[in-house]
Amino acid sequence: MTSAEWQIVGFTVWVAALSTVAILPFGLALAWALARGNWPGKSLVETFVTLPLVMPPVATGLILLTAFGKHGLGGLFDFRIVFTWRAVLLALSVMSLPLLVRSARTAFEEVNPRLEQIARTLGAGGWRVFFTITVPLAARGIVGGMLLAFARALGEFGATIMVAGNIQGKTQTISLAIFEDVQIGDDAHAYHLLGVSVVLAFIAVWSSEFFLRRKKTT
Amino acid sequence: MDTKKFRKYIVLLAVALMTLSLPLRAAEITVSAAASLTDSLKKIAANYEKRSGDKIIFNFGASSTLAQQIEAGAPADIFFSADEAQMNGLAKKSLIDPATRKSILGNSLVVVVPGDSALQIKSASDLTNASVKQIALADPKAVPAGVYAKAWLEKLQLWPAIEPKVVPTENVRAALAAVASGNVDAGVVYKTDAAISKKVKIACEVPRADGPDISYPMALVKGSSQPDAAKKFFDYLSSKEAGQVFTHFGFLLKK
Amino acid sequence: MSLLLKNVSLPLAHFTLEADFAMQRRVTAVFGPSGAGKTSLLDLIAGLRTPRSAFIQLDNDVLTDTAKKFSVATHRRGIGYVPQDLALFPHLSLRQNLLYGRKSGGTNNSQFAFDHVIEVLEIQPLIARGVTELSGGEKQRVALARALLSSPRLLLLDEPLASLDAPLKAKIIPYLALVRDEFQIPMLCVTHDRYVALALADEIVVLMNGKVMQTGPVSEVFARPANAEVAKFVGVETLQPGTVTSVNEGLATVTVGNVTLTALAPPPASRDVFVCIRGEEVTLQRDAVTASSVRNHLSARILSLRPEGALVRVELDAGFPLFALVTRPACAELALREGENITALIKAPAIHLVPR
Numbered sequence: 001m002t003s004a005e006w007q008i009v010g011f012t013v014w015v016a017a018l019s020t021v022a023i024l025p026f027g028l029a030l031a032w033a034l035a036r037g038n039w040p041g042k043s044l045v046e047t048f049v050t051l052p053l054v055m056p057p058v059a060t061g062l063i064l065l066t067a068f069g070k071h072g073l074g075g076l077f078d079f080r081i082v083f084t085w086r087a088v089l090l091a092l093s094v095m096s097l098p099l100l101v102r103s104a105r106t107a108f109e110e111v112n113p114r115l116e117q118i119a120r121t122l123g124a125g126g127w128r129v130f131f132t133i134t135v136p137l138a139a140r141g142i143v144g145g146m147l148l149a150f151a152r153a154l155g156e157f158g159a160t161i162m163v164a165g166n167i168q169g170k171t172q173t174i175s176l177a178i179f180e181d182v183q184i185g186d187d188a189h190a191y192h193l194l195g196v197s198v199v200l201a202f203i204a205v206w207s208s209e210f211f212l213r214r215k216k217t218t
Numbered sequence: 219m220d221t222k223k224f225r226k227y228i229v230l231l232a233v234a235l236m237t238l239s240l241p242l243r244a245a246e247i248t249v250s251a252a253a254s255l256t257d258s259l260k261k262i263a264a265n266y267e268k269r270s271g272d273k274i275i276f277n278f279g280a281s282s283t284l285a286q287q288i289e290a291g292a293p294a295d296i297f298f299s300a301d302e303a304q305m306n307g308l309a310k311k312s313l314i315d316p317a318t319r320k321s322i323l324g325n326s327l328v329v330v331v332p333g334d335s336a337l338q339i340k341s342a343s344d345l346t347n348a349s350v351k352q353i354a355l356a357d358p359k360a361v362p363a364g365v366y367a368k369a370w371l372e373k374l375q376l377w378p379a380i381e382p383k384v385v386p387t388e389n390v391r392a393a394l395a396a397v398a399s400g401n402v403d404a405g406v407v408y409k410t411d412a413a414i415s416k417k418v419k420i421a422c423e424v425p426r427a428d429g430p431d432i433s434y435p436m437a438l439v440k441g442s443s444q445p446d447a448a449k450k451f452f453d454y455l456s457s458k459e460a461g462q463v464f465t466h467f468g469f470l471l472k473k
Numbered sequence: 474m475s476l477l478l479k480n481v482s483l484p485l486a487h488f489t490l491e492a493d494f495a496m497q498r499r500v501t502a503v504f505g506p507s508g509a510g511k512t513s514l515l516d517l518i519a520g521l522r523t524p525r526s527a528f529i530q531l532d533n534d535v536l537t538d539t540a541k542k543f544s545v546a547t548h549r550r551g552i553g554y555v556p557q558d559l560a561l562f563p564h565l566s567l568r569q570n571l572l573y574g575r576k577s578g579g580t581n582n583s584q585f586a587f588d589h590v591i592e593v594l595e596i597q598p599l600i601a602r603g604v605t606e607l608s609g610g611e612k613q614r615v616a617l618a619r620a621l622l623s624s625p626r627l628l629l630l631d632e633p634l635a636s637l638d639a640p641l642k643a644k645i646i647p648y649l650a651l652v653r654d655e656f657q658i659p660m661l662c663v664t665h666d667r668y669v670a671l672a673l674a675d676e677i678v679v680l681m682n683g684k685v686m687q688t689g690p691v692s693e694v695f696a697r698p699a700n701a702e703v704a705k706f707v708g709v710e711t712l713q714p715g716t717v718t719s720v721n722e723g724l725a726t727v728t729v730g731n732v733t734l735t736a737l738a739p740p741p742a743s744r745d746v747f748v749c750i751r752g753e754e755v756t757l758q759r760d761a762v763t764a765s766s767v768r769n770h771l772s773a774r775i776l777s778l779r780p781e782g783a784l785v786r787v788e789l790d791a792g793f794p795l796f797a798l799v800t801r802p803a804c805a806e807l808a809l810r811e812g813e814n815i816t817a818l819i820k821a822p823a824i825h826l827v828p829r
Contacts, residue, residue, distance in 0.1 A: 070332075070400035082401045083352055083385050114560045117521045120547040121554040122574030122623045132573075136564045165385045166357075183283055184360040 001192050005177075009196050012173040015085065016153035019092035020100075020146050027097055027149075028142070031104035032134070036113070053098045057158025064090060064163040087164035088171050095156050096149035103148060103212060107141020108134065144211030151204035155197065174200075245447035248293055250277045250284040252300035252362065252434065253389040254325065254408045258467040259298070262460045272447050280389035282360035288313055288439060295448035298436040298455075300325075300390075301362035305435040314437040318449075322456055323434035324470035325408045327366060327424040332400040332417065339404060339421035342371060342428075346379045353383045354396040354405035363390035367406040369430040394418065408432075410468040433472070474499070474659040476518070476627065479528040483517060485510055489525075490517075490683040496661065500653055502674035502691070503663045506706060510683040511663040512557065515629045518661070519554050520547035531627060553625030557632045559616040561604045567615060570604060571596075574623025585624045585656070593655050594618045594648060610641045614648060621656060628652075630662040634669055646672050667708060671695070679703050700827050701747045709825075710752035710786075710796035717744050717826070724821065732792035735768040736824035746826040752786065752798035754823035758816045759807055769819040771795070775811055778804065785809075791817055 033039075034046060052060050065082060068074045068090065074081045081087050111134055119129045135142070157175040164171040166180055174197050181190035251259055256278045263274040277284065277292075281299040285307055288294050297314060299305045302321070308314045329345070331337050337349060345353060358364035364386065371377040387393040390407050397405035398417035405418075412420050436455065442448050454460060461471050474497075481492040490510035503511050516522040518529060520536065523544070529537040531552070536545045553574075562570050571587075591597050594614045599607065607615065613633065620628060633649060634642045650673060653660060664670060670677055670691060677694045679686040687699040698704035704712055715729040725738045729748050736748070762770050773791035780786075785804040789795040795817060799809075809815065 065399075065401070074401075080351070112560070114556060114558060115562060117516075117519075117547070118554060118556060118560040119562075119573065120521070121519050121550075121552060122619070123548050123551075123576065124573070125546070125548050133562065165387070167385055180357070180359070183280075183286065183357070185286065 001196075002189075005189060005192055005196075007169070008172055008174055008177045008193065009200075011085075012154060012175075013200070015088050015173070016092055016150055016156075019089055019096060019153045020150045022089065023093050023097045023100055023149065024146070027100040027145075028104055028135075031101045032108050032130070034101070035105045035108035049098050049101050051098075052095050052159075057095060057156070058162050060094060061091060061159035061162025064094060064159060068163065082163055083165045083167065083171065085164070085171055088160055088173065091159040091163050092153035092156050095159050096152040099152050100145045100149040103145025104138065104142050107138035107145070110141070111137045140211050144208050147204055147208035147211065151201055151208060154200055154204060245272045245444045246275055247272060247295045247444055247448050247451050248275045248277060249296045249298060249451075250279075250288060250292070250294040250439075251296075251298035252281045252284075253278050253391045254300055254363065254411055255298060255434070256391065257414055258410070258464050258469065261467075262455065262463050265459065265463070266451060266454050270450065272451065274451060280356060280361040282357075282362070283389070293443070294439045295442040295444055296436060296452055297439050298434065299362070300432075300434055301365060302433055302435055303365070304362065305437060308437075308439075312440065314439055316437070318452065319435055319437040320456070321433045321435040322461075322472055323464060324472055325410055325432045325434070325468075326426060326470070327363075327370060327406055327429050327432070328409045328412050329404055329406055329421045329424070330394070330397050330412050330418040331404050331421045332397055333419055334400070335403070335419075337403060337421070341422060342374050342376055342424075344422075345371075345383075345404065346376060350403045351383060352385050352402040353380065354385045354387055354393040354402045356390040356393050356407075357386040357388070358384065359386070361389055363393070363406070363408060366430045366432055370406075370424055370428060373428065373430075413468050434469075474627070475530075475532060476659070476661070477528070477530040478518075481514075481517065481524055481527040481529070483510075483513055483522065483524040483527075485513060485683060488683040490514060492680070492685050494678055494685055494688050496659075496676065496678075498675035499657075500660045500662065500674045501676045501678060502670040503661065503678045503680055504665070504667070504670050504694075504706075505680035505686075506665055509680045511665075511680055512631050514680065515554065515631055515661070515663055518627075519552050519629060520545060520550050551624075551626045553620035553623055553628045555613075555616045555620050555628070555630045555633065557635055559612050559636075561607075561612060561616060561619075563604055565604070567596075567600055567602060567604055567607075570615065571619050571622055574619060576624070585621055587622065589655075590618050590621050593651055609637050610645060613637070613645055617648070617652060621652070621658070625658065628658050628660045630660060632664055632666075633662065634664070634666055642666075642668070649673055667695075679706070681706065697825055698749065698827060704747065704749045704825075704827055708751075709749040710798070711748070711750040711755075711794065713748045713793050715746050715748040715826075717746055725826065727824070727826065730793040732771060734819070734824055735821045736826055737822055738826075749825040749827055750795070750819060750823060752796045754819060755795065755797035756818040757787065757797055757799055757803075757807065757809070758818055760816075762816060762818065765818070766820075767818045768821040769824070771817045771819070773815055773817045775809060775813050775815060777811060778809060789815070789817060 030049065066072055068081045081090065116129050116133055119133045155175055160173060161176055166172055166176045174193050178190045178193050259276060267273060281301060281304040285304045288297060288308060289311060297308065309316055329339055331339060339345060355367050356364035358368040368377060371380055385396065385402055387396055390411055393405045394407050394411045394415055396402045398415050404421065412418060438448055438452055465471060476496040478492050478494055483490040490513050492514060503514060505511055513522060517524055517527060524539060526539045527537050536550055594617060596614055596618055599611055634645055637645060653673065662673060674691050677691045678688045679694060681702055686703045687694055695707050698707050698709065701712060713729050715727045717725050717727050719726045720738050723738050725736050727734045727736055727746065727748060771791040773789040773795060776788040776790055778785055778787055783801060784798045785801055787797045787799060787809065789797060797817060
């Protein structure tokens, strides 16, 4: 493994971790809203959140490219989003969000609402109940969901290449690098990165399963 | 029905299916061709199909990718590359018929900018300006259009200044699309590509003296399942009729 | 302390909960069978459910007024709640559970001081244990303490003895009484257990199928149920249809089957009635009765004898089915046997008439 290859690995892990943290506030809020209560438009939101899981990633990437490119939101601000590391962050976030939301939602649904209600009678307002009762009791599911999202972000390809391009040293993740290496015939590098990719994915998914495994019911 | 009769019917059905899957009287020829040839070759094939009854199936892409596919065993009857290097690669591996190899087309490079761009790029050195932040090129590591562009800029000793701004794309049409979408400030593509898109305008042309020698070699791929039909179409590509189409799209005919 | 509920209407699965009453006394029991809407009522008072319509006022504070679209958030109502499943927080220690409702900086009210509450409810020995390791009765006390430590101005209890077995029930009732007396806090207790109502409450609200059937002091409701359903629920052993044939000077003559009884006059304008006789009010006597203040002497045949703890439940045919509860020694002394004839004595004031 050359230092260039390690740079790619480091960049990928760093942006994937950043994306997992970035989706946390919105993802938890969404998961909680979907877990509790019925409100108009709920099934619509549910469907939209699941779309990135089933749509072709390149299609999602195309949507992002159009929305954040020069003629979309990207044109409003002075700094670039597309074809920069910010676009990588965007692609990874959008593609891994559904996994976090699904796991967190299940975790929230398993928290006995009675506990939240009693906490309120004891004088705790909405935020306090959320952070002292709901989240701690849902913690396992949330962490499992975060690890799953992280694993997904590590391996993201289709949306990333569409909206961020395959720019060495700037937006090239492990999957993008493998793609390029194969294209130009550099199989040795490709196999190095492939090995790292498998190891990383294995660790992430294995630890995710550990958290998401149901506790034995007593 | 009893087993014996059932087996007979199955065998008959299988034979019938196999017969049906045999190629019909008309042949199907697969051509792997550089992306920049997309529009011209489609027109040429349409003309040819009318008069011959054969069907031409195209696989357009970066010549480097296409060569890789042929190396990996993809079924192609003809390979039409955008540079000699890719053809050389296949020749070295004895995957093409060297006797049939010839180059009939040339092209020139241009710098394009988005249709609504206000940037003034009169020469290569303008590309080093701070106002030009991102430049789309077909991947200069392997795709001919990008390799040509890099060669041109290296010759002018501007490559080190320009390399950090490069957004590499899959093939030259993808670079064109990136410029057309306005997401990059400029791109280097073939003159023939710039002519296709209404959303880009040519900022400046690479003079033939500065630019590299662009050559489009083509050859018959060994192991074709339709050698006769392939040869017929291959020869048609060198015909006057085909030449007229190429010229119409802006290619240079080599003598 | 006063709690006022007006125009309360909440649609539930099988019926609509409607309530209209005021609670003035210190301990009120909401008494009714399971599924009557009692827990929903508590949820409404605590602000955990939104009614279709309601006006709820605690002392001088309006908590809910649907007409003005006004509702105070649950965490600002200052109402303690001990739910049926106790809802102890499994991820917090016992101490953290107890202190969850504590306002920062302690409380001004010294009666809810931590040490005092712990002492009264005898929680000190438990404090090191995990919340999930506690027994049913221990959890009950901890839930109670937790609610008290939030310095509530009203305490809501949902079926405080529901998950406990008989010996434990007997143990917890004194704790509840202690809470009532030591902390002087108004309590609204929901239960289907008449012993809880009898032991703790000053006032009772009978709730059946979502409607308030009767309110009043406990003894009053038990002695004089307002209608047949309430009577059945509060545990009147004999309940038979009858017809009032005449009313004279405050006394009514009632026919049940082919038997005539003398009872206190029923509410006016009711000819068809249910006759309610508590088992404890029926006296059995062997010898013929000569002069006695008891107005009703019935000749009856013993159909069955069933021991119930210290008592024996005697099923009689007195011309109509009649139940008597006598002590075991009495049963032995009188040598009661199935199939024998006996005289049953019922005082007129013990026969309660309920309109049909």
